[in-house]
Amino acid sequence: xDGGLLAALADLLLPRECAGCGVPDAVLCRRCAxxxxxxxxxxxxxxxxxxxxxxxxxxxxxxxxxxVNAFKERGRAELARPLGAALALAVAGVLSGLSTRPGPVRxxxxxxxxxxxxxxxxxxxxxxxxxAVAELRAAGVPAAEARLLRRSGxxxxxxxxxxxxxxxxxxxxxxxRDGARELPDEAVLVVVDDVVTSGATLTEAAAxxxxxxxxxxxxxxxxxxxxxxPAQAPRSxxxxxxxxxxxxxxxxxxxx
Ligand SMILES: [Zn+2]
Numbered sequence: 001x002d003g004g005l006l007a008a009l010a011d012l013l014l015p016r017e018c019a020g021c022g023v024p025d026a027v028l029c030r031r032c033a034x035x036x037x038x039x040x041x042x043x044x045x046x047x048x049x050x051x052x053x054x055x056x057x058x059x060x061x062x063x064x065x066x067x068v069n070a071f072k073e074r075g076r077a078e079l080a081r082p083l084g085a086a087l088a089l090a091v092a093g094v095l096s097g098l099s100t101r102p103g104p105v106r107x108x109x110x111x112x113x114x115x116x117x118x119x120x121x122x123x124x125x126x127x128x129x130x131x132a133v134a135e136l137r138a139a140g141v142p143a144a145e146a147r148l149l150r151r152s153g154x155x156x157x158x159x160x161x162x163x164x165x166x167x168x169x170x171x172x173x174x175x176x177r178d179g180a181r182e183l184p185d186e187a188v189l190v191v192v193d194d195v196v197t198s199g200a201t202l203t204e205a206a207a208x209x210x211x212x213x214x215x216x217x218x219x220x221x222x223x224x225x226x227x228x229x230p231a232q233a234p235r236s237x238x239x240x241x242x243x244x245x246x247x248x249x250x251x252x253x254x255x256x
Contacts, residue, residue, distance in 0.1 A: 019070035019079055020063030028082040032063045036086035039093030042224035044199035051199045052191065052206040052217050055093035056224035057086035060195050064223050068194055072124050080124075083194075083222050084131020090220035091132060091190050092141065098215075102188045106146035107133055107220075110193040110205055111174070113151055128222065129192055146183065148212065149174045149191075149205055174205055180212040191219040 017024055020032030036058040044051065058064050071079035095102050109125045117123060129145050136143035152175035183189075189212075191205045196219070206217040 016078075018063075018067075019076055020067040027076075027078050028067055032067060033082050033086075035059070035062065035064050036082070036222065037089060039090055040224075042196045042199070042219075042221065043227055044196065044225075045227050046198070048199045048203040050207055051203045052219040053094060053097060054196060054199070054202055054219040054221060054224070055090045055097075056196060056221045057090040057093075058223050059226045060197070060223035061226055068223060072194060073120070075120075075122075077122070077124075077127065080127040080131050084128045085135050086222045087128050087132040087192060087220060088135035088139075090222065091136060091143070091192070092139070094190060094218045094220050095141070095188065097218075098188070102215075103142070104184045104187045105136070105141055105143040106148075106183065106187045106189050107136075107143060107192045108146050108148045108189055108205070108209060110191060110201055111147075111149050111151050125193060128194060132192065146179060146187075146189070148177055148180050148183075148189070148209060150177050151175075174208045176208055176212055180209075183212060186214045188215050189213045189217045191217060193219070193221050195223050195225065196221045197225045 016027055018026045018029040018032055020028055020035070023029050038058050039055050042054040042056045060068065067079065068083065070076040071083055091105070091107065095105065107129050109123075109129045112120075112123055112125060126145070126147075133143050133145055151173060189209050191202055191209065193201060196202055202219045202221075206219065209217045
């Protein structure tokens, strides 16, 4: 029996551990899930021109990193529930910054590259999007998924590149899909992704979507790379309306 099969069997037979900190009996324990209930504006270190207003549910640091990576790279698909709830909270957070009550809300998943999709065997951002849409609708937000973006070019692997290089590398990566013409009038587009680091991906996605969008394009992510260690990072929390959609979301803490 090879190691991969053994690991898969062990995964089935052994009790689950928290993907963030390893405590038993939880997909994501309450303490780790609570780290994804602090919606704040994402502020990349070098703010790219055109970076859309982006809210993250938590900081991509500490136990959040292994939790996101377990979902993204190690096939722990059951994390879609708590991480999708975190994404919904981030979407509600960025919508709460609008001066008027939004009409139809369309979550636009950032498409993964073909090689990444083949390697993972799934589209983890769409899994997050589906969960987030379900959470938002349950909270009364008229949300739906809109797959408006597709990959157009062949961006090289961005590992090891500077923020500016990443941006150049991504330019021309996305193109509009045909569905853009069927958008409801005044739909608010919210680009969604798992993590924001340099902001290059969201900036490029927002630029491609802008001609199809009525209101300005927004963005929401599960977690944002903090500019400074989280203990010192200033938190810029968008105002939460009392009884608003953010308050009625269950949040990732209720997922276990
Ligand atoms: Zn934990």
